[in-house]
Amino acid sequence: MQLLNQINEKNIRGIVIDVSMVDVIDSYISFVLSETAGMAKAMGCYTVICGIQPQVALTLAQMGVKLKDIFTASSLEDAMDILDRLD
Amino acid sequence: MIDVNSHDYDIVLKIKDENDIAVSRQMAKSFAQKNNFSLADVTKIAMTVSELARNIYRYAKEGYIYMRKKQGADKAVSIEILACDRGPGIENVELAAVRTTCCLRPTRSIWTNMTKVQA
Amino acid sequence: MKALISNFLDRISEKELSDGIGLLHAKIENFPIVDVYKAFTEVLGDMNRENQMRITELRDILAELATPIIRLWQDVLLVPVIGTLDSQRAQSMAEKLLESAAAARAKVVIVDVTGVAMIDRVVGGFLIEMFNAVKLLGSDVIVTGIKPEIAHTLVKIGVDFNMIIIKRDLESALKYAISISTEDITRKLINQKRGNTDEE
Numbered sequence: 001m002q003l004l005n006q007i008n009e010k011n012i013r014g015i016v017i018d019v020s021m022v023d024v025i026d027s028y029i030s031f032v033l034s035e036t037a038g039m040a041k042a043m044g045c046y047t048v049i050c051g052i053q054p055q056v057a058l059t060l061a062q063m064g065v066k067l068k069d070i071f072t073a074s075s076l077e078d079a080m081d082i083l084d085r086l087d
Numbered sequence: 088m089i090d091v092n093s094h095d096y097d098i099v100l101k102i103k104d105e106n107d108i109a110v111s112r113q114m115a116k117s118f119a120q121k122n123n124f125s126l127a128d129v130t131k132i133a134m135t136v137s138e139l140a141r142n143i144y145r146y147a148k149e150g151y152i153y154m155r156k157k158q159g160a161d162k163a164v165s166i167e168i169l170a171c172d173r174g175p176g177i178e179n180v181e182l183a184a185v186r187t188t189c190c191l192r193p194t195r196s197i198w199t200n201m202t203k204v205q206a
Numbered sequence: 207m208k209a210l211i212s213n214f215l216d217r218i219s220e221k222e223l224s225d226g227i228g229l230l231h232a233k234i235e236n237f238p239i240v241d242v243y244k245a246f247t248e249v250l251g252d253m254n255r256e257n258q259m260r261i262t263e264l265r266d267i268l269a270e271l272a273t274p275i276i277r278l279w280q281d282v283l284l285v286p287v288i289g290t291l292d293s294q295r296a297q298s299m300a301e302k303l304l305e306s307a308a309a310a311r312a313k314v315v316i317v318d319v320t321g322v323a324m325i326d327r328v329v330g331g332f333l334i335e336m337f338n339a340v341k342l343l344g345s346d347v348i349v350t351g352i353k354p355e356i357a358h359t360l361v362k363i364g365v366d367f368n369m370i371i372i373k374r375d376l377e378s379a380l381k382y383a384i385s386i387s388t389e390d391i392t393r394k395l396i397n398q399k400r401g402n403t404d405e406e
Contacts, residue, residue, distance in 0.1 A: 023116070023130065023133070024112055024116070024130060024133045024134050024137060025134075026112075026134050026137040026138050026141065027138060027141075028138075028141050050344065052342050052343055052344075053130075053308065054301075054304035054305045054307070054308040054339075054343065055126050055127040055129075055130040055301070055304070056130055057304055057308075057339040057340070057342040057343050058127055058130075058300055058301060058304050058335075058336075058339045059127070059130045059131050059134050060339065060342060061335040061336070061338040061339035061342065062131075062335045062339075063131075063134065063138075067342070072341065072342050072343065072344045073344040074308070074311045074312070074313070074343055074344035074345065075311055075344075078311075078313075078344055081390070081393065081394075084393075084397075125301070127301045
């Protein structure tokens with residue numbers, strides 16, 4: 001809720017989440033992320049995650065965890081690129 | 088309640104608040120690393136335990152996770168993870184224990200055997 | 207005794223040796239049959255263990271050889287999948303591919319399955335998971351060389367073909383991959399220019 005208010009007030013057009021330091025992403029975390037991204041998207045703000053570690057990516061895919069409404073990028077620059085493109 | 092002898096296991100974790108989920112994740116991760124599982128499998132184990140812990144916290148508010156290393160006949164090392172909680176319905180003295188056995192070989196893919204036991 | 211027996215086994219099969227021992231036992235009194243058979247079993251056990259080790263070694267070599275990951279172009283990786291895929295190979299291929307894709311910050315990963323004649327549903331699902339994982343790293347996945355049987359299996363297991371890009375052959379895949387790369391480079395140059403003019 002806090003985040004959504006910020007997005008509204010500051011007219012934020014994109015969020016970049018860097019998870020390169022995160023070694024495990026479980027289904028709950030991804031659910032929360034997806035939900036938040038969905039709400040942000042409804043307000044015209046896109047969400048990009050960058051820096052997912054390879055073994056985390058494989059585990060997520062194999063456990064059937066989906067990231068809805070979230071774009072992924074390999075690096076910070078790419079994330080900015082994607083956001084630029086979306087506008 | 089199923090009889091679990093905590094001394095049989097290498098790691099015993101009590102889950103009673105949200106922080107315990109992260110703690111159990113870390114414990115699972117170092118346990119797997121110590122037993123020389125590949126990075127991919129370490130991540131899988133940590134994630135599995137994280138999921139189990141979260142389920143315990145969300146549905147039963149309190150429970151235990153036990154882990155131990157096992158050596159199979161073919162010298163394959165596996166980790167057994169047991170998650171115990173009392174599911175909803177405790178007023179009726181209806182105790183549900185879920186036994187989850189996850190066996191992961193050090194360099195191969197995850198094999199999960201799930202059997203639900205209701206006492 | 208064991209050396210003797212393994213010498214014999216180099217030349218004749220175990221059945222023949224076993225029959226021969228039986229014959230000797232019948233003809234000779236006090237033939238140390240138990241000791242002989244004990245040694246026999248031990249030798250067979252040793253041979254078995256050696257073979258197992260050899261198999262594991264070969265398997266490792268196979269895994270190495272069988273998953274070449276080629277850096278075709280800047281940010282473009284090519285993975286030619288060869289031979290039959292079992293879950294073991296598929297898993298190690300997936301892990302290796304993901305590590306390489308992450309390390310190279312690949313924008314495009316081309317997976318060529320021309321060399322794969324058929325897959326079962328399990329391995330098919332596995333491949334799809336691998337593609338999804340690569341996408342999570344921020345790369346596009348192009349699959350080329352899908353044979354009819356594979357297409358059949360993939361559709362049966364309900365693959366969402368919107369997740370991956372499919373091209374008929376390596377040529378069109380490459381064309382696409384390179385266009386993505388150059389598109390990026392042009393855009394970066396434009397942004398740079400824009401940045402420079404902003405400063406002026």
